[in-house]
Amino acid sequence: MLRATLKSLLARKLRLILSGLAVVLGVMFVSGSFVVTDTLDRTFDAIFADAFAATDVSVSAKPRVEVARMEGEQVAAPLPAATVDRIRTMAGVRSATGRVDADGARVIGGDGKVVTSSGPPRLGENWTGTDATMELRGGRGPQADDEIAVNATTAKLAGLRLGDRVGVLTLAPKKQFTLVGIWGYTGNRDSVGGAQEVAFTTPVAQRLMVGQAGAFTSVTVQAADGVTPDALRDRVAAALGDGYQVKTGRQLADESASSIKEGLKFFNRILLGFAGVALFVGIFLILNTFSIIVAQRTRELALLRAMGASRRQVIGSVLIEAVMIGLIASILGLAAGVGVGAALAGLFGRFADMTLAAIGVPLSAVLSAFTVGLLVTVVAAVLPALRASRIAPVAAMHQVSIPDRPLTRISVFGGVVLSAGAAMLGTGLFVSTSAPVTLWLILGGVLVSFIGVALLTPLLSRPVISVLGRIFAWSVPGRLGRLNSGRNPRRTAITAAALMVGIALVTGVTVVMDSAKSSLRAEAATVLKAQIMISGDQSGSRPPTYDQSVLQKITAIGGVRAAAGLWNDVASVDGKRQYVAGTTDLSRLAQAYGTTATALADDQIAVSRSTATDEHWPTGQRVTIQNSRGDPHTYTVTRIFADDTLPGSIILPGSRLADFGITQPVVGFVRLDDGVAVSSVLPQVKQLLADSPEVSATDAATFVDGQAAQFDQIITMIQILLGLAILIAVLGVVNTLALSVLERTRELGLLRAVGLGRAQTMRMITVEAVVISVFGALLGVAVGAGMGSAVARALRDDGITTIVLPWGRMGTYLVLAALVGVIAAVVPAIRAARLNVLGAIAHD
Incomplete structure (x- = not known):
């Protein structure tokens, strides 16, 4: 029976190719997703291991607000210089170097546009000299306050040469510097993980990247001879107490890589989800193929039954054919998946300017390829196999095909399933009052209805x-x-x-x-109601910003009724992480937005009605808010505004804007007097934004x-x-x-x-x-x-x-x-x- 099955399979090569191709494509998608994520995982492991190779122990202050990667930018709490001096005198410490290392240094290229990033950070640092992995490729480190050095990746992307005057955006508006140095890394690398880096003198870096003179973001500590990094970490942590994060270089490398890997897992799940859809569609193809094949082989299978083959052997014959197709398709799909994974990883590497780890084939890719490939083909072949086993031996004498079965049973079943799905949808749309229950009822109803329609097809x-x-x-x-x-x-x-x-x-x-x-x-x-908007396209974790002084100049333009900016931050509100907004003058923002409101005092906030309802905040409620910078502050809810009548759900006064993680406005609203044409004002606003190239002014x-x-x-x-x-x-x-x-x-x-x-x-x-x-x-x-x-x-x-x-x-x-x-x-x-x-x- 096995020989007969193999001969039948080889005699119908077209059938083999067409049946297997769907599985090959699906398996390719699945295995390719594992190959690309494995390659990128190992790439980031190597990147961060190299980045922290020269670090025995790192000390940083606990951030004011813990921010998840998908929520925005984590703002480091400042470390005073006295802490660096204290660590330097501890037993077992060979050296302690204060570091400024923060995201948000955006270089303006020779074309006048900000060099964007689609993932890697744009770091602003203090120049502390080269180390074992860092090498100057030209020039020197910055020594004067108007000098900078950049890594080779930044220089290439911005088209910079030594001696150029370079505009840089930081916590402060655009400032001009002279480029005096370009550096790279060992192994002929232009960057670490595609990061763009700008190095200032230490005082300038502290002022522009930390926002506080004499403060650092971390301390890099080297252990004395005979002291292990783990022992030094424990010693420093015990001496500093709570409020500090003390970690070894190995810990930092692992945690940094783990954070990136969480994002890659999400990417992998998306790819696997679409691969699942492709394989689900492939089941239809294989099911149809085997159904047609069984119909075509009616006489052949009947002859086998007449010669003594049992129903079990006939089922086995069809399933063996399915296993063979699944096995071959899995091998080819895995090979194609490795190629696709390598291509995607290479594309990612070129896009992010990273040196990739060698392409490998993880065990997960191999196991998923064969599990998925075999499972899909065998499951799809089960019904045709059972149908083949019911062929009577007498069919060999008088028929060459199997008559189509009545549709009554499948139609009734499909109607029942569709009715169940419709009932779930109706309950979710018109009966349920709980938001989570409603969503699940509707999603479940959609899926069940989908299956019902497929059965009724x-x-x-x-x-x-x-x-x-x-x-x-x-x-x-x-x-x-x-x-x-x-x-x-x-x-x-x-x-x-x-x-x-x-x-x-x-x-x-x-x-x-x-x-x-x-x-x-x-x-x-x-x-x-604003006729002119100021905004930019966000390409990373940090939104584009502009110089807030522009707002005053816009207000002075003839025909402008009001101009206001909006600041955003992730804050801890009564211990709960939430987004908050801020503005210099709420009354001006309200006027630009088309409503009215009075200005907020230093200890007052305005909240939306939905937020007040959800949090049970009446007017007069006291709320404690910790922004990304500064100390916690307690406010009084003095205004509850209707949803959508003002931007944001919690609005802080202008006196607290310095505590925001991003200290410049991210959006601007300009409202004109009645009868004033946008075309007469918009060019003047654009001209005022010339030194804020991250944003542009457009009509609403x-x-x-x-x-x-x-x-x-x-x-x-x-x-x-x-x-x-x-x-x-x-x-x-x-x-x-x-x-x-x-x-x-x-x-x-x-x-x-x-x-x-x-x-x-x-x-x-x-x-x-x-x-x-x-x-x-x-x-x-x-x-x-x-x-x-x-x-x-x-x-x-x-x-x-x-x-x-x-x-x-x-x-x-x-x-x-x-x-x-x-x-x-x-x-x-x-x-x-x-x-x-x-x-x-x-x-x-």
Whole structure:
């Protein structure tokens, strides 16, 4: 039986290739994600091990507010110079060097634009000389207050040469320096992990990067001979007491790498999620393939039964074939995954200017490749295998195919599942009052409804395909193609469902994103009264800022009613980490925003109504807030404003802005007098922002469009990542048609014999493919629109107030589906047209 199975498998190589290709693509995605994250993990391990190689022990003050990586920038608490002197005199210490090392030194390049970063920090440091890993490539270290040195990466990105005058943005507005030195690192590296570095003299670094004269961000301690880093760490920690973080260089390297790895894990989960969708679609392809194969092998399997093969042996035969396909596909998918992982890692390395670790194949990639590959193929083959085992031996004498089973059972089951999903959706949308429960009910209802629609697809296929096919029924090939696409509802449904999955997800995401864009524009039109906005595009953890003195100059422009800036920070509010905002004058901000308010005193705050409700803060409530800098301060809630009438949920007075992590405004609002044209004021505002190149001034409509464009970027990313699932679905159409052509060889020969030409044969196959593809896309668009609308409805409390159906995009998906059908039909149609008529008629 095993030999018979292997011979059958080898005799149908096309079947082997088409069946395995879907698994290869899915496994490639899974294993590739593990390869790229493993490579980047080891890269960052090496980067941070090298960065802290010369550090025995590091001492820093505990930050005022612990900030998660995804929440923003961690601001180091200042260490006074007296602490450095104290550490220097401790037993076991060979040397102690005060360090200034903070993110936020943005260099302005020769083109007048700020050198951006998409991940690595832009560090401002104090120059302490070179060490074992650092080497000057030209010039010297800064000695005067108007001198800087930069690492080679910064020099290349900014196009700088020794002697250039360079503008740098820090906690302070733009300042000019002379470039006197460029350094690199051992191993011909231009940077450590792609970081941009600017070194100042120590007093300048303290003033611009720490915001406090005579303060450092950390102390690098070297152990005396015979003292281990661990022993020195314990000794220093005991002497300093609480309020300090004392760690060895090895600890710092591990913690820094671990922080980066958490972000990589999130990236890996995203890739695995899309790989899961691709594999789910692949199950449809394999299920359909094996179903067609079993139908084609009816006589062969019946003969095996007649010769004594048991049902168990027939099931084993089909499953062995599935295992062989899964095994080969897993090997090829793993190899392709290594290549894809290497390519993605290389792209990341070039993008971030990092030297990558050697590409490796982690055990997780190997195990996942074979587990996923074998599991998907075997699971997909189970139902066809059971169906094959039911073939009676007598079938060898009088039939060559298995009649299609009635759709009653699967339709009833699909109806029950769809009803359950609809009930969950209805409960979540109209009954539940708990936000978390509502969201889970709606998401669960979407998933269950999706499964119900998939089960009902065979029932829907005949009437829908009959209607779609009438578009092509004006000719004989068109009528035949229409009839062929509807002759086997299960097969058509499974093929269409594979395409439906990808298009439904893309459509659903598009509905949510377009609804969010529309809601954003509607809200902006209602609440945003400023005609000119000052803002920039954020490319890292630090938002772009501008010189706050510009606001006073803008106010002096004729026709300007009010100009106000907004500061943002992550603070500890009564012990809870929250975002807070600040402004120099609340009354001016309110006027620019289109409302009224009185200015805040030094110990007063304003809060939104939703925040006051959630926190149970009445007017007069005392609230203690610790900003990223400075000491904690207790305020009184003096104003509770309606949501969206002012930006932010907790607004602090201007006297506390120096305690914010970022001490410059990040957004600006300019409101004009009635009747004043934006075009008459906007050029003057832009001119005033010439020394703040991170931001630009735009009219309010352009600003809102820029914010909304971020949703389009998400849609594009989703479309790219789901492209693999749609590609597999296309292969499913190709696979179904190719195997269908083999199955209908004699029929095609008879059609050719009675006068159907080659071109007509190709047109018939193409019509069949187009109808199936458009049917799948139509289902996907309908299901996706429903899913997206339900999710958007669930997010109404998060700002999505209107539901928008992207009719243009949905129409595009249908047109593209028809094009996909044409492309998918090329090979099967050519194969059908080239059939030898006499040989096809004689085919059994």
